[in-house]
Amino acid sequence: MEFRSDARIDQSNVRYGGGGGRRGGRGMAVGGGLGGIIILVLMLLFGGGGIGDILGGGGAAQPQQQQPQENPNCQTGADIERDPECRWPAYVTAINDYWSQALEGYQPATTQLFSGQVGTACGTGSSEMGPFYCPGDNTVYIDTEFMGVLLNQLGAAGGYAAEAYIVAHEYGHHISNLTGQMREARAGGNDTGPESNAVRLELQADCYAGVWFKNAMNDPDGLIETVTQDDLNRIVDAARAVGDDHIQQQQGGRVVPESWTHGSSQMRQYWVAKGFQSGDPNVCDTFSTDDLGG
Template identity: 40%
Template sequence: MTFDPNADISRGKASKRGRNTGIAVGGGLGALALVVISQLLGVDLTGLLGSGGVDAGGGGGSSSDASLEQCLTGEDANENVECRMKGASASLEEYWEGEAQKLSFDYAAPYDLVMFDTATSTGCGNASAATGPFYCPPDQTIYLDVSFFDELRGRFGSSGGPLAEMYVIAHEWGHHVQNELGILERAQDGQTGPASNSVRVELQADCFAGAWAANASSVPDVNGVPFLRPISEAQYRDALSAAAAVGDDRIQQAAQGQVNPHTFTHGTSAQRVDWFRTGFEEGAGACDTFSVSAGQL
């Protein structure tokens, strides 16, 4: 998906954080808290305990934030991945403000989208590049190391491309929308499996991402210029490829040579593709993954 070179992305919420390692868990979070947060996010953060990534006793490290002030236009977004994330943020913020009015719910944008190098502290504890992109409810911020996009292609087999990268952000932004709606907490029940609330939360976020992608070319900047140009068939396939690449079955098969459905937390590759397509074709109003039966997921 290509940005209009003249689009104004300067208002996008995104920042870049320098290297920050060996940092204490914010707010005194311990092992139990990380277990709960892992269930909430659908991301296993507990592996950071005892690995040097989390210093539960308080500790050093330093970071620096940059506001990506050089990322001003759609042309910048087309040329630079960090500017592209800022542009996606600007587009997603405008899209969900309009969608919230249509669907009649109160909405405020995420606090920030933080791109970090190697490791950083968050409201959910310490995170590393190995954690993968995630949304942290306590500080209402999306975090990612952009090196994940290389892993998405090299390790997970996605075809890559700008829309595949923006799908990742749109998915995490969907978790923020769920947090605003009071839905995200349903993943806190500790259950896993094909019809678990954790899977339903993730598939709904995929659906929300699809809804944004379908409408992104009609979302205008402050001057009325659409942020993005219409999606091409190849770009659409890139997004589907990214969704398929991170299915539970595909990841488990690659990692351990077998698939264990009772441990699913995100849904199969086919489910993730299907729900992205549902959002793309039918809009955010069709993304109620909690009202359908297990067989319809």
């Protein structure tokens, strides 16, 4: 995946280092492309409660000291070759550019890049959770270094396209939050299983990520200039790697569909492809269909 050298990068919605979000706020973090993976494993091993219980949702966050991260000087796509860290605000810029046009009244989320642990409005977040979205402060949290580690551990090829898909997935949760679908999905409680609202919410975010990618690569003025077949393969591979069934198998256990919170690899690949092939966010209504791609 290559970036257009003269396209602008907007860093105004990206925070670097330290903790973001309010302490002791309300809300529950939403697992995304990688978010919730370690939580899922903990729930399977220890039979714990909901994600909010493990995160300490609603309780006062007590973040450990973070390692400071420098704020890179990123102006255009050309800066990514000079400093690869500029790719993170580039992803965010491209995502916000699309949704600001596609969704009336769109309000950008904040992206917090951190290391170790971070205080959020949903409780304490940590690197091991992977990227996640907190609706309590409308923030996407990413430990950029550890995300690559998780992709590798899950057997994904990785790369810029895979990273962009994961960030776009987290912003997909932000869209669901803005439209009110996240609130409606949670009204029935923290259900699990292949047809649960929890899985439908994750698949919707996958679909939104596919929609964004299709439109971003077709934007003549956008940051993403070229996308190869290899890039597309990496996106599909990342969706496979974060499927509940794949994670359960990799952890040495049996596949337990009743415990799924994100959907199987097949389901996740299906909805990424559905969004990408159409380029239309209206196809992402995962709550009114019986066909979830399983």
